[in-house]
Amino acid sequence: MSEKIFELIQYAYEHSEAFKERMIRSNLEPNDIKTKEDLSKLPILKKENLPILQQDDLPFGGLATIPIQQMARVFMSPGPIYDPQTSEDDFWRFAEALKTAGFHENDVVQNTFSYHLSPAGFIFDSALRKLGATVIPAGVGNRELQVQIMKDLRVTGYVGTPSFLAILLDAAEEKGWQVGSEIKLSKAFFTAEKFTTELRQRFTDYGIDVYEGYGTADCGLIAYEDKQGEGLKVTETAIVQICDPHTGEVLSDEGEGEVVVTLFDQHYPLIRFGTGDLSSWIKGKVGERLTGVLGRVSDGVKVKGMFVRENQLTAVLEQLGLPNYQAVVTRKEHQDHLEIFIESDRPIPDNIGLKIKDVIRVTPHITTVLPGELKGESKKLVDKRKWK
Numbered sequence: 313m314s315e316k317i318f319e320l321i322q323y324a325y326e327h328s329e330a331f332k333e334r335m336i337r338s339n340l341e342p343n344d345i346k347t348k349e350d351l352s353k354l355p356i357l358k359k360e361n362l363p364i365l366q367q368d369d370l371p372f373g374g375l376a377t378i379p380i381q382q383m384a385r386v387f388m389s390p391g392p393i394y395d396p397q398t399s400e401d402d403f404w405r406f407a408e409a410l411k412t413a414g415f416h417e418n419d420v421v422q423n424t425f426s427y428h429l430s431p432a433g434f435i436f437d438s439a440l441r442k443l444g445a446t447v448i449p450a451g452v453g454n455r456e457l458q459v460q461i462m463k464d465l466r467v468t469g470y471v472g473t474p475s476f477l478a479i480l481l482d483a484a485e486e487k488g489w490q491v492g493s494e495i496k497l498s499k500a501f502f503t504a505e506k507f508t509t510e511l512r513q514r515f516t517d518y519g520i521d522v523y524e525g526y527g528t529a530d531c532g533l534i535a536y537e538d539k540q541g542e543g544l545k546v547t548e549t550a551i552v553q554i555c556d557p558h559t560g561e562v563l564s565d566e567g568e569g570e571v572v573v574t575l576f577d578q579h580y581p582l583i584r585f586g587t588g589d590l591s592s593w594i595k596g597k598v599g600e601r602l603t604g605v606l607g608r609v610s611d612g613v614k615v616k617g618m619f620v621r622e623n624q625l626t627a628v629l630e631q632l633g634l635p636n637y638q639a640v641v642t643r644k645e646h647q648d649h650l651e652i653f654i655e656s657d658r659p660i661p662d663n664i665g666l667k668i669k670d671v672i673r674v675t676p677h678i679t680t681v682l683p684g685e686l687k688g689e690s691k692k693l694v695d696k697r698k699w700k
Contacts (some may be wrong), residue, residue: 314347316576317551321345323377324581330365330374331581348551356560356572356586359530360610363391372396378579387431389529390619390673395431398579404431404532405549406439406525412538412545413501413523415469417444422462424472425504425617426452430673431529432504432617436471445469452476459483466496473505473617474515474522475646481518491518503527504617506699511646526605528587531573535602543594543601550575552602554593557586557609565598570609588612613695615641616648618673622693628671629654632664638686639676643697651677655686 322342324331335341340353365373371380371394378398380386385397397403415421421440427433427449440447448465450458459480461467470477477500484495491497500515502524515522525536526544534552535544546552551574554563563569571589575582588609594601612619620639629637636655641648652668654660660680661667669675 317348317351317574318342318346320574320576320578320581320583323578324583327377327578328375328581330369331583333374351551351553351574351584352560352562354584356555356570356584357582358586359393359528359588360612362393362530366394370394372580375582376580383579385431385434387434387529388429389431390621390624390671393530395529396580397431397434398577400438402439402442404435404439404527405547406435406527406533407442408547408549409523409525409533409536410436410439410471410501411443412536414499414521415440415443415445415501419443419445419469419499420448420465420467421445421469421471422448422450422458422467424450424452424458424470424476430618435527435529435532436501440469440471455479455483459487459489462497463489463494468496468498470497470500472500472502474500474502474507474511474524475505475616475648477502478511478514478646481514491520499523501525505614505648506697508646508699526589526602528589530582531575531585531587534571534573534587541594541597541601543597543603545601546599552599553584554591554602555586557590560584563592565593565595568592568606571602571605613641613693615650615674620650620672620674620693624671625652625668626692628668632661632667634660634664636683636686637692639693641693641695641697643699648697649677650674651679653679653681653686655683656680657683 325335325342383396383398384400387395389395423436425432425436437447489495497520499521507524523537527533533547535546538545553572554569555572557570568590571587571591573585589605590607591602612621625639634654637652639652641650665676665678
């Protein structure tokens with residue numbers, strides 16, 4: 313491990329101008345970082361700062377060590393953040409988690425993550441193909457079409473959010489199709505959304521073997537369920553730390569902190585990268601098992617698998633001349649629901665929801681209220697979901 317760390321630091325120092333400047337500002341040279349413990353000498357690179365860094369030095373903030381023409385794909389996450397895929401094959405390393413979840417070469421898998429701009433669809437497509445599975449690139453939405461595909465193609469595996477699988481199974485029941493007869497689904501892997509105990513029990517009752525994982529567009533796989541203990545097993549393909557979000561200090565087996573990841577990708581070396589997610593170690597399992605995602609360091613709220621940020625909403629609504637609003641996230645019938653209350657004494661444009669969706673990638677429900685009705689609410693983005 314120490315040799316790999318030193319090689320990564322040396323290469324990044326020589327080929328990434330942004331990383332070299334980060335080292336110099338910290339009065340560090342490559343020889344100063346040779347072990348996992350030495351990484352703590354570096355300040356955390358915060359995900360929330362990536363949009364600014366990238367806009368100052370497009371497209372990747374000087375972090376990449378190869379030109380864009382040598383990359384396989386480039387995606388755009390909300391922020392906006394440009395995420396490079398620097399190589400083919402299982403670039404995000406999710407095959408490790410899917411193999412543990414029982415996916416294999418004889419599976420036909422319905423991939424319901426988006427293939428458009430965000431990398432989620434490709435993340436699971438490439439991992440499943442590495443395992444030899446046949447992939448149906450279904451993408452998001454289209455309930456009736458998707459459940460028909462599931463039946464006709466005798467789909468055995470599902471990857472996506474748990475709430476969307478619940479929607480598909482509801483649709484199957486409406487048609488009188490039963491899991492185990494018309495629907496052959498036997499396994500599912502979830503990420504990007506809270507997996508409730510209620511939904512877990514429902515899928516288990518159907519005879520579906522379910523697993524969940526944790527990763528990001530930037531870092532790929534971070535941890536995953538293996539049913540060998542509490543929480544999520546940390547991947548062997550990255551260095552994961554839990555750190556104080558204010559000081560960067562590495563936390564031991566007690567305390568909640570920010571998930572900080574170091575990747576061994578020389579072409580896009582994210583080193584001491586702060587994901588913005590909060591987690592903690594399972595007691596007695598430091599470095600091995602995470603409790604899962606407990607929240608966010610910043611004001612970002614994950615809605616339908618996408619992070620929505622208050623500053624994004626404020627910017628777009630101020631541009632539209634509607635600065636007084638409050639966005640409320642709730643949970644209805646196992647689905648995230650985003651409602652934006654906007655103060656206005658006149659009719660607002662019908663397409664305002666589409667304009668907001670273009671920025672945050674989530675469709676909101678718009679409700680107009682009279683001026684003063686929000687009473688100067690200080691918190692513009694409120695998460696009122698309650699999880700069981």
